[in-house]
Each structure stands twice: as C-alpha cells, then as structure tokens.
Amino acid sequence: MSRGLPHFIDGYSATRDVFTRALPLLTLILLLELIGALDFSWPGWLNALVAAASFATLLAVWAATNRARRRPLLARPQSVGSTELGVFVLVPALLPLVAGGQWLTALNTFLGNCVLLGLIYLTTSYGVLPMSRWAATRLWGQLGALLGLLVRALPLLLLFVVFLFLTPELWQVAASMNGPFLALAIGLFVALGVVFVVGRIPEEVGALAQFDDHDELCRLVEDTPAAALTGATVDGVVPAAAPLGRRQWGNVGLVLLFSQGVQIVFVSLMIGAFLVVFGLIAVAPQTATAWVGRDVHRLVEGVLWGRSVALTAELLQVAALLAGVAGFSFTLSLLTDRTYREEFLRDVVLEVRQAFAVRAVYLAAIAGRR
Helix, strand or coil, X not given: CCCCCHHHCXXXXXXXXXXXXXXXXXXXXXXXXXXXXXXXXXXXXXXXXXXHHHHHHHHXXXXXXXXXXXXXXXXXXXXXXXXXXXXXXXXXXXXXXXHHCCHHHHHHHHHHHHHHHHHHHHHHHCCHHHHHHHHHHHHHHCHHXXXXXXXXXXXXXXHHHHHHHCCHHHHHHHHCCCHHHHHHHHHHHHHHHHHHHHHHHHHHHHHHCXXXXXXXXXXXXXXXXXXXXXXXXXXXXXXXXXXXXXXXXXXXXXXXXXXXXXXXXXXXXXXXXXXXXXXXXXXXXXXXXXXXXXXXXXXXXXXXXXXXXXXXXXXXXXXXXXXXXXXXXXXXXXXXXHHHHHXXXXXXXXXXXXXXXHHXXXXXXXXXXX
C-alpha cells in the first residue's frame, strides 16, 4: 500500500476500501456545495431554512442507510455504495432546480460532481498520495547518487542541448510562443514520452513477475512483513502467479510510469536550471535582442564585472522548451539504452519486483487458509 499498489490486496473493493477513505472529503465538498447553492438575495430566514432542510436531508439519508444495514444511525459507513454516491452527485444539482429552475447551473453541478467523483476515485483507488510520498522519499534518498549519474550518463545530452541553446532560430521560435503555446509544445513532448513508456509497460511487468526459484522469492520478501508467510509456500517450488486483472495492470503500470516520471522531471528541471545559469553568463541582453529581433523583456537585470546581465522572459522560455526536449530525449534513452536503464531504474525495478514477490507469497498464504 505504501508503494502505491493497493490493488494487489485480495478482495480490494471500491465500496469498502476506496470511497470509505474518501468519505470525509466527499462530505466536506457536499456541505460546501450546499452552502454555495444558497441565494443571498433571499431573506436570511429563507436561506437558513433551506440550509437546515438540506443538512437534515443529508442526515436523514445517512441514518436511513445505516438503519437499512442494521448499524447505529450516525455510524460511519463500512461501505459507500450507489446510494451515498448518488446523494453526493444529485442533491447539490437538484437544489438550483428547486430554488429557481436553474437548469444550466444544475447540469454544470451534476457534471462537475461526476468528474470530481472520478478524480477522487482514481486518486484514492490507485494510492496516488502514498505513491507520491514513496517516489519523493526515494528521490531524496538517492539525490547524491542521481547527481553523480547525471554527470556520468548525460554529457552528450548536455552537449546537444547547449548547441541548440546557442542557436538564434530557437530563440526566435521560443520567443514567439505565449504561455499556452509554450505549454502545448512542452506538453506534446510529455505526451509522446508517456505513450512510449506505457507501450513498454506490458513487457516490463511480464519480466518482473517471473521468479527463477523459491530461494529468490524468499530473498526478495525477507525484509518485508510477508517474510512470515513464506511457510505457506512449498520449499523449492515457486507459487504460480495469479494473473493480473485490468485494475492491477493499471496499478503496476502507474507505479512504473510515476517512478520513471519523477526521475525524468528531475533531470529536466536540472537541465533547465543549468541553461538559465548558462544563459545569464553567456548570453548578454544585447545578444538576446539581436537573436529575437526585438527588445527582450527584462525581469531582473544588473551589472557584473562591467557587463550587463539580465534574467529575461525569453531566456526562461528557451530554457523551458529545451528542458522539455531534454526530458523527452532522456525518456527515449531510458527505454532503449541498457546502460541508462541499469543506472537509473535499478532500484525501481527491484522494489516493484519485490512487490510481485510479496503478492505471490501473500496469495499462496490466503489459498492455503482457504
């Protein structure tokens, strides 16, 4: 769970394991929407009456659901099903209709709640927050090693990027882009990188889920809570791995995509920061003006050792565009170059493989008990 693989849990359910964890957030959003549906052009007593009626309706549905399940009236539900989710989606949308026949507001509220419910499900179901903490902790712990790998593994990429950085045509292209167009250009490289990584995930998962022998399986789980369950496996025999379901495939793929994405973003940010510093030193404002063909927008400027130095918007645009190109190039290197993969993804692959080993032992123990 802490590594963002909740779907490896046997019997993992949206009603019991996902929406119950998201219930406090759903309740808070629902209350805020009920308050937002009030019309402050009405008399105060009418707004208070509508708010009280809405809150009473919410409590009544909560109590009726618990009563039907033979639980205490105000107890927190052990499962959140279609009734509770229907209240979250429909009640705020019905209020504008009841209040004044505002069909467009009701429709927007309904669609917004559906989208919000989907995002909450994906974030909670696939453990995005635990996955983020895990990836950030790994990145922080390996920061020194990653910087060392950058020095050893990326000299050609840096040489290529610096060569492009000193090209007037690139400055003209980058300077001609406003914010949305620059974001679209960088997003295009990000989207292509995601497509290439996702295309390799089935091959990666198939290799990670296979174990040579029982001893390898025990070595992988010896430092995990599943070490106590190895007695459920037959010595010398590797348990047959249960096939992954669609959601489990998606969960493993998201972990691999996210872990690689964190490293790619870090590399891109480092290259972008390097280009900004290099641009401050190597490209004078007068040179940037000549390359762009117009006066550059100076954000911060000064004089250093008798030479004008300025941080310009055009410099930041060029650095951001080249950082996106470098991130895409680094992604391709991760996918195609064995040396890069061993250098940058060794720990990620080991931890995901360990998760598969824990799953195999865990499922073998459950099958033995049944």
